[in-house]
Amino acid sequence: MNMSTKFIKDREEEITEPFKGDLWGRKQLGEKLTHFISNLQCGATIALDAEWGSGKTWFVKNWKADLEEKNYKVIYIDAFAHDFMEDPFLILSMEILNIVDSDASVSNRFKDKFISAYHAVLPNLPMLIWSLAMTLMGGGHFSKGVQDTITTVKEATGGVGEKVGELLEEGLKEHLTELVDNYNTNKNELKYFKQELENLVKDLEYPLVFIVDELDRCKPEFSIKLIERIKHFFDIPNIIFVLATNKAQLEESINSFYGFKSTNSYLEKFIDLNIKFPKRESDSYVEVIRTYVSKFGLRVNNKDILILSAVFNLNSRDLTRILQKIALMSNFNHYVSIVMAFIYLAMEQKSMNPSRMSEKEFLDNFMNLLITHVKSQRSYNHSNYDFANVAKFADQYASSQAGRDSSGFPYLLKYYYLEYTDEIIDERTLDMKKSLKDDLKASGYYNETDFVKSWDNYINSGFIVN
Incomplete structure (x- = not known):
């Protein structure tokens, strides 16, 4: 019987108690952020920067609920769910209009200006014609590239193409003339839009908070458009945008798509403040591990998992997924070395x-x-360890961790020492090494001589039920 290790995601539920189950201490970050935005006298765009799996979405949704309890107007959008749209200007405008309780006349004026501004920011030619139009040079003459394209259309499609080419040429000229004539009109429409937007939010008790999540998962062109629209059209007093994103991933995506150099800081032009999620401390791991080990019913020494989590610098999603997989293995009727499974x-x-x-x-x-990891810890006395000789270090560190009830971690370190030390070991120690190796393997694959291969076979071929 084979079983996959896919997991059921938590259901989306209304948050009735903000930051309940806050295992990583994120509530404090929310309180600091609330205090900061409450004192802002202008609009701002804040980047909440954290790696994948750090709990950005959990944080912003709980922070949103907390702000709403304090009578803030808060908008949350999943940008990835909207990146099929041509332009995010519509989303931003309508979400703001929908949440602000304003006088009908103010709302109607904003709608009128929004419609005019929306037309002004979008090119109203099909992409082919728009691309051709952009290559037009001065003096009322088409560039060689455009003229060659029109000529090719005429020659390749006969009489019909001749007519199409003439219409294309004429249409381009008319449209470009219209663009020039409408430049000042469009410029004013955008100015009036921002004025009406200010009127819409100026009487709010607290700044309107607009949270944009999953930006790093969007198509690069949509991400850039959204950020640019925020800066150019929505950068007004009393509106705070918070972009929850993996900034490095977003920049890499943008650089790759547009051919920017990796050192390019394009995003910095649009972001007023960068906030990184606080680094995880071992104290934070303790509560997370205690909670999930109990929830999944794992028989393991929590200190082992604490050390391993810190060694691998796991985020909340990584840690939870690993413990879920181990819990699934442990439900079957055979031995599982949790320490070995966790490391693998x-x-x-x-x-x-x-x-x-x-x-x-x-x-x-x-x-x-x-x-x-050990070298980075201030609490360890580094003079106790021989870092140059890895096998001896393993033995020394195993001794420092020994004596804990049901602890599997020192056994792994002891095995490493016995297997790879240059020192001569006696028969009794050889028997201990064999016993340790058996402890590190999953049952059902004892014929394997290499326990790493055993675990690969065990995990990736499904679970055997005795």
Whole structure:
């Protein structure tokens, strides 16, 4: 019987108690952010920058609920769900209009100016003609590229093409003349739109907060349009935009699409303030691990999971998914080394491809991560460890972690030492090494000599029910 490890996502539910179950201490960030925007005398665009899986969406939805309890007007949109639209100007305008309770005459004036402004910001020619028109040079003459295209249309399609070419040429000239004539009109329409938008929100008790989520998942052209529209048309007092995004991912997407250099800071032109999610501290991991180990009924020493979570620098989504998978394995009637499973799955989560490693490569990779982690901790006495000799370090660190009830982590380190030390070991120790290796393997694959391959077979071929 094979079973996949897909997970059921939590249902979307109305948040009745903001920041309930706040395992990462995000409420404090929300309070600081609320205090900051309440004192702003102008509009602003704030980037809430966090990596994938850090809980951005959970945070902004709970922060939205918290703000609403304080009588703020708050808009939340999933940008990714709207990136099929031609222009985000419509979304931004209508969401603001829908949430603001204003005098009917003010709303109607805003609608009128919105319609005029919407026409002004959109090209009203099909893309082919628009692209051709953009290559027009001065003096009322078409550039060689446009003229060649028109000539090709005429020659390739005979009499009908001749007529089409003439209409295309005539239509381009008329449209470009209209663009020039309407330039000042369109410019004024956009000015009037911003004035009416200011009138719409000026009497709000608190700034209107507009949260844009999932921006880094959108098509690059839509992301840029949305950010540019915010800056050019919605940058007014009493409206605060908060962009919840992985900024590095968004910049990489934009750079790749438009051919910018990787050092280009295009987004900085549109963002007034960057806020990074606070770094995870070990104290934050403690509560998360305690909660999920209890929820999933795992029999494991929490300190082992705490150390491993810190070593791999896991975010909340990574940690939860790994524990979910281990819980699923543990429900079957055979032995599971939770420490070994956690390390393997964490490597998989971090795209380290553990299945392609030999046992030595697998353990070396983990030991290097562990050494880096230990060196970064102020609480450890570094003089106790021989960092140059990895096998001895494993033995020394295992001794420092030993003595905990039901702890599997020191056993893994001890196995590494016994397997790869240059020191001579006796028969009794060899028996211990064999026993340790058995403990690190999943049942059903004891014929495997390499426990890394055992775990690859075990995890990726499905779960065996005895």
